[in-house]
Amino acid sequence: MNGPLKRAALACLLMFGLLMINVNYLQAVRAEDLRDDSRNTRNFYARYEVERGRITAGDKVLAESFDTGDSEFRFQRRYPEDKVYAPITGFFAPESERDMERAENSLLDGSSADLLIRRSIDLFTAKQTKGANVDLTINPRAQEAAYKALGESGKKGALVAIEPKTGAILAMVSIPTYDPNLLSKPNKDDVNKAYKKLDEDEDKPLVNRAIERTYPPGSTFKVVTTAAYLESDDTVGPETQVDAPQRLDLPGTTADLPNYGGAACGAGRVTLSFALEKSCNTPFGKIAMDLGYDALSEQALKFGIGGDPIEIPLPVVGSGIGPEEDQAALAQASIGQRSNQMTPLQMAMIAAGIANNGVVMKPYLVNRIADAEGGEVERADPDELSTAMSEDSARKLQEMMVNVVNKGTASAAQIPGVTVGGKTGTAETAEGRDPHAWFISFAPAEDPKVAVALIVESGSAGSDASGGQTAAPIAKSVMEAVLGR
């Protein structure tokens, strides 16, 4: 019987061999797929096993994990400042995360390759690995001032403040907003319910208006048209005389372009500076038609409009002046109407670029990332996006924007003892709907510390909302906060 016994032994060996091969296949080859399968609830538990890093702005903690002692959901996330920073921090939900929580997820949860050394040290010292801490560029005083000024009056809108010389984002507010604490509990049902409610809200509190939505920029866009004009010819300056008819005939159409409220602009021929101060429409329509679509879109591109998508590292939707159509469309685009669509961040970049003598810096939100022991992993390195205009042209434009605040439509943005430059905008939306109120500004003009762009959405500030009356005072309070006044 030994013969068949040996063959039976061989069969047993074969069976164990098959089992071993299969186990190897499952745990070495297919493991990754099985781990990542959305039905594998372990991913859900794993989210609460690591102490995620903090998100801070200066000494203010915006997001942190705390130890509940619960073995299943040990580390949970909380946001001490709840609504104020929600559009920046985002939230950490059971099955997803958003905004900064998402953009820096691998560093926050410690899985990034950049933390490999830290993890190895932790392994040897038997320490629980903690995620890295992310420090933002946000200036809490500016952020809170903006949140207060924009939010308390019940207005809807968004504000972005940038440090012109670096591109660091000092404030980013979107209102209405939400409480990220509600979306970060480890209870899927609760979170889904809360999320659904927010998602179905007509006011769209989950949308970060500063970077995820575009609006017609209205008259604030005139600074771009002006920049294109200044760049087209060295001799052009604030005192250059431009045509300013009461109505500008739009070739090829029966319509024409009036000034705001159909008003006259000076005596039909005014200085460029005056046209900007009073925000006349006709001179800029005329300038744009003379320069042509290419000149305007090239100038726009230099400010980052229509270029490669920006990440700060939150993804920013694209802005654009619209496709090339006829002269009439061009004239309308030059004053920020028609298919001209901008994110508030984009408008802040324009203001900052002008303030920074024509150099547009890449905007960014992350100042520094350090591992749990304080070792630096990453530090922001300010980077030029482009040179939008020559220093000479930039100085001329700054001078004109200072005039807008001192003598023109933006007098509400004046700060005693500080030279402020700005431009108002009152953008028409649809026929019969209230306009958006815009304001872009920078201060101080001679050594810019802050540039602000702000939109108050249509309808949220009454039917007579205007950049000068509605938006400028809010921007002023943010600039004061940054300047420490």
Next chain:
Amino acid sequence: MSTPSAEPVLLPAKRRVAQLAMLAFAVAIVMLAYANVGLAIDNQIPAGMLTYGLGLGGLMLAAYLVLAKFAPWADPLILPLVTLVNGIGLVMIYRLEASGMPGASATTQLLWTAVGVVMFSATLIVLRDHRALQRLTYTMGAIGLVLLVSPLLPFIGHSENGANIWLKIAGFTFQPAEFTKLALVIFFAGYLVAKRDVLALAGRRLLFIDLPRARDLGPVLITWGLSLGVLILQKDLGSSLLIFGTFIAMLYIATQRTSWVLIGILLFVGGAVLAGLLFDHVAARFEVFLDPENPALYDREFGGSYQLMQGLFAMGQGGVLGTGLGQGHPDEIPLAFSDFIFTAAGEELGLTGLMALLMVYALLVERGLRTSIAAREPFSKLLAGGLSFILAWQVFIIVGGVTNLIPLTGLVTPFMSQGGSALLANWILIALLVRMSDTARKPPPQAIQDEGMTQVFQR
């Protein structure tokens, strides 16, 4: 008178000290695993560790002493290997219980382990010569059949999770199929040894296959057919496959006829197709086997792939090194403490741990088969071979099932899964193997030379 050979005769050694050391090592591994679970879950050494440690250590010491006294020549590796698997099973169950899995109970399992060791010892003490079992061939066949049909009896029969395979007496549930297996293997061994010559030689030739005479094969065929029928009625697919395969393997070992294996495979394929056509739950298992990831099958309420996928997710999560004991979520797998305990181990011990575990099983089977080859008479050979094969085959069916190598049929993982009946039956199985290895390795009586004309036998 011949002079004694100058070369020393190579005799099997008892290796009792080596066995004790290996046993201590196995217990130590289990204790470290316990400590590991406690540290991972509660950040402290579990309070009951000393109790468990002394309990398991004491049990194994007792088993060792019984073995040393009553089967001193037994293979030294068998007991430590079983101890290790039984211990790892205990730790896994303890770990699942600690994370609040309903149904998992390490205390009960430890109690059953104790009873299992008692049965092991009792078998060794009572059964001094396993050939006594040969005389019980037909009795064993009858006992096997009675045990088999008992769950179908009124009052004591008990159904759980759709399978009608339990007995419930005085609050204790009991799975008679586990003992049926043992009884049937003994019956097959006894009967096939008695009839193997006729089975191998007499008969007609049909095409290229030699068929035995019906009256020779009758009793086995009837027993075997009955067991399959009953198990199918009870929806116990795993046990039917187990008994079917073991019967074929033993028939082959007894008759040396490859044709039996071919007939077996043909019958099996035919039977499987028929069962698939007749029974929905068989067809469902097959569907799940082919495409477990299919969301429609995953969400299906009855006979879906949810449990299988949870097991596979666990294994994927474990990866090569595992999450570490107490640090995974094996409690996500339904029945992780019984049918799916192998995947639970896969999550926390990883590929490394599972390979080690499979190696231990393979070694155990190999020691059994070695006993079979070393055995001196046919009944022992066939019984040891059958018992070793049923162990390997059982591991293959359940591990292959939960890892989606073959369709899932549901069986216990020997010595690991929670369950008293299986533990008892398997400890008795091990006692039989140990008894036979003792007989096989015992040196034959030596003729004492140069002592005049009288030969004195010594043991």
